[in-house]
Amino acid sequence: MLKDKNSYRLLIIEDNLGDAVLIEDYLEECFSHVLLHKVETYQQARTVLQSSKTFDLILLDLTLPDLQGEELVVRILELAPQIPVVALTGVNNIAFSVKALQLGVSDYILKDELSALSLYKNIIHNIERKKYYLDLKSSEKRYNDLFHLSPQPMWVYELDSLRILDVNEAAVRHYGYTEEEFLGLDLFGLRPPEERMTLQENIEIIKNTRRTYGYGVYTHMKKDGSLITVEVHGNEMEYDGLYARIVTVNDITKSLKHTEAIQNQNELLREIAWIQSHKLRAPLSRMMGLLDVLKDVQNADDPEELKFCHEQIENSARELDDIIRTIVNKAEMSQEITSR
The missing domain is CATH 1.20.20 (F1FO ATP Synthase)
Structure with a gap:
């Protein structure tokens, strides 16, 4: 097979010399440039991971001389939360390998079924999947920062039930509710009675036309009953699997x-x-x-x-x-x- 010409840094935590040598041979067969670091115990792995060394992936044997099983997995994941960890296991340990996935390892490889091609596919797949996951988490953090730290009142509501799914601190302060109270509201609770029919008509238009962006000037009601005139910008989004809309509110009363x-x-x-x-x-x-x-x-x-x-x-x-x-x-x- 053609060798991958990209450079990779891998950590092998394996106390069985034969398995470690076999893995190293397979890696040389698949990759042109691999910086390989090998350790045999948890303590050695801990020392390496606490140093300044960085890795693209960790291959972890689930049974080491100084630590095994669930505790080993948990501690390695704590030491390397940003690095994909692939468990190396035997046929008689498949049940725990599945549990290891639940604990947070990226994947597992059966040693008895190991080949150069399967090892290559597993390494590349898990490196790319971890990158995608970290990018997604970073994107979610940026969204949360933009949403919750925004000086403008913002909230997310489900289009079908109109209930508030999320709200930022600016909206809580401006409308006078606690966060818990705000999350117990729907859109009707923010409108005076005379505007609720208009709200229902606007929602029906959004549903029927699947309009992604919307803008309007409306009257909202604060917790104390005072009325404010607001500009509302809304856009559709998916929130925890629900069809929702995110809105930004600008109070133009003054x-x-x-x-x-x-x-x-x-x-x-x-x-x-x-x-x-x-x-x-x-x-x-x-x-x-x-x-x-x-x-x-x-x-x-x-x-x-x-x-x-x-x-x-x-x-x-x-x-x-x-x-x-x-x-x-x-x-x-x-x-x-x-x-x-």
């Missing part, structure tokens, strides 16, 4: 109130501008015209007309004063909105 305040302020400013450009000019124009008339009246001998001019000027002044007061009040209201 943002909406701020926007509304700005709109109100702008409306007041528009009113002030209109008053200044239209209402303010009318009494001011009348007063200026009356002043011109008053000059002529003062030179004439007509007290009634003079009195009329005075009254009109006074009325225009009062009207102007009212308009200025209105402008001042609206300006103060605008200032209050800005300072909120």
Whole structure:
């Protein structure tokens, strides 16, 4: 058979010299570059695994002079949790080999059925499977970190029952529930009664269209009964074998109130501008015209007309004063909105 040209580092824990030599011969037949380290006892294996040496795979005989069976398997796995361990066993020890799989070894090989090809397949398969497993665990850890450490409220819910399957700390804090209480809720428990029909309709749309991504703005209800307006981003996922969705929530209640305040302020400013450009000019124009008339009246001998001019000027002044007061009040209201 063609030799594998990749480099591998293997540890053989085997006290039977004949078996160890046979395994070494098979490895030379299959691999071009194998760095092989051989030990005969658990204590020797412990010393090697606690050193700086690293290995791609461990071949472990289940019966060593200083330790055997379940305790041996458990201790080796504790010393090398990231390394695939393949048990070497005889025909009369198959039952325990199966138990060793349950304890965490990657695979087992029957010594009596060992060949170069079977050994090669077993080693490559278990090295690659362990890499895949570690990559998967790393991916799960990244997901857990992103989920549970996110500053945004997030949760996972089952699409059929709508029950909450997982929730992060940000959601627990923001909604006021304990984690246990939150996990006892379904989506209806987070909505006010008047929005529950809309929720049911949205869920039916998601189910019927198998829509992967969704976005919407909804009203949610906290534990204390207060209502908040939220943006919800949702995406489908599989969670422990269940068809589920993960959602991220952004509370926009304050943002909406701020926007509304700005709109109100702008409306007041528009009113002030209109008053200044239209209402303010009318009494001011009348007063200026009356002043011109008053000059002529003062030179004439007509007290009634003079009195009329005075009254009109006074009325225009009062009207102007009212308009200025209105402008001042609206300006103060605008200032209050800005300072909120």
